[in-house]
Amino acid sequence: MNVMQGHVLAERECESDEAPVPAEVQDAIRTLLRWAGDDPHREGLVDTPSRVGRAWREYCAGYEEDPTVHLHRTFEEVAGYDEVVLLRDIPFQSHCEHHLAPIVGTASVAYLPTDRVVGISKLARVVHGYARRLQIQERLTAEIASCIWDGLNPQGVAVVIKATHGCMTGRGVRTHGVDMVTSKMLGCFRDNPSSRREVLSLINND
Ligand SMILES: Nc1nc2c(ncn2[C@@H]2O[C@H](COP(=O)(O)OP(=O)(O)OP(=O)(O)O)[C@@H](O)[C@H]2O)c(=O)[nH]1
Numbered sequence: 001m002n003v004m005q006g007h008v009l010a011e012r013e014c015e016s017d018e019a020p021v022p023a024e025v026q027d028a029i030r031t032l033l034r035w036a037g038d039d040p041h042r043e044g045l046v047d048t049p050s051r052v053g054r055a056w057r058e059y060c061a062g063y064e065e066d067p068t069v070h071l072h073r074t075f076e077e078v079a080g081y082d083e084v085v086l087l088r089d090i091p092f093q094s095h096c097e098h099h100l101a102p103i104v105g106t107a108s109v110a111y112l113p114t115d116r117v118v119g120i121s122k123l124a125r126v127v128h129g130y131a132r133r134l135q136i137q138e139r140l141t142a143e144i145a146s147c148i149w150d151g152l153n154p155q156g157v158a159v160v161i162k163a164t165h166g167c168m169t170g171r172g173v174r175t176h177g178v179d180m181v182t183s184k185m186l187g188c189f190r191d192n193p194s195s196r197r198e199v200l201s202l203i204n205n206d
């Protein structure tokens with residue numbers, strides 16, 4: 001990088017609220033670019049190490065939060081409502097811990113309240129809090145379910161995730177159009193077959 005380019009980069013980073021990407025992270029990305037066969041100093045790639053660093057801070061922002069805090073503010077259940085609350089098909093993006101490839105899909109999160117309900121956006125915040133980490137889909141599903149179980153003390157929790165894995169489409173087996181489907185049921189949705197059927201039918205929009 002020449003002096004001018006360094007100056008422009010420094011100015012941009014000062015204008016931004018984000019912390020600068022550490023030099024060792026940028027060096028690692030330059031090494032990857034070189035190893036992939038390109039020249040990290042050509043014009044189009046000069047800013048790529050800091051961009052990639054910022055992008056990965058965003059992809060992995062979940063490590064900087066505790067998703068359980070989203071469930072701290074609850075409301076007394078509205079009198080007369082004692083049925084399932086479902087947020088269906090929340091779009092999310094995560095990255096697989098094996099290849100760092102994108103996992104893109106939707107999560108449906110349902111619970112049967114005991115006495116408290118939570119603002120509905122908070123269920124999506126919990127999903128993103130765990131998705132923005134390096135994951136396998138099974139753990140992502142289980143972490144969301146146990147967060148809601150512990151945070152809301154509901155009668156039941158159901159989480160169903162459908163996602164495609166970049167490591168199966170862009171590389172390796174190169175198989176497109178396949179969804180991985182995982183579910184985690186707790187409480188009445190695990191123990192009571194009719195409650196389980198009911199919540200699955202709501203989630204699948206049967
Ligand atoms: N169970 C599960 N497997 C995943 C997930 N994401 C990626 N994988 C799989 O993790 C496995 C890693 O297998 P390895 O044999 O160690 O890695 P690999 O040689 O790159 O495997 P291929 O993808 O088959 O080329 C692969 O089968 C991936 O498809 C996930 O969320 N859950």
Ligand SMILES: [Zn+2]
Binds near residue numbers: 099165167168
């Ligand atoms: Zn993978």
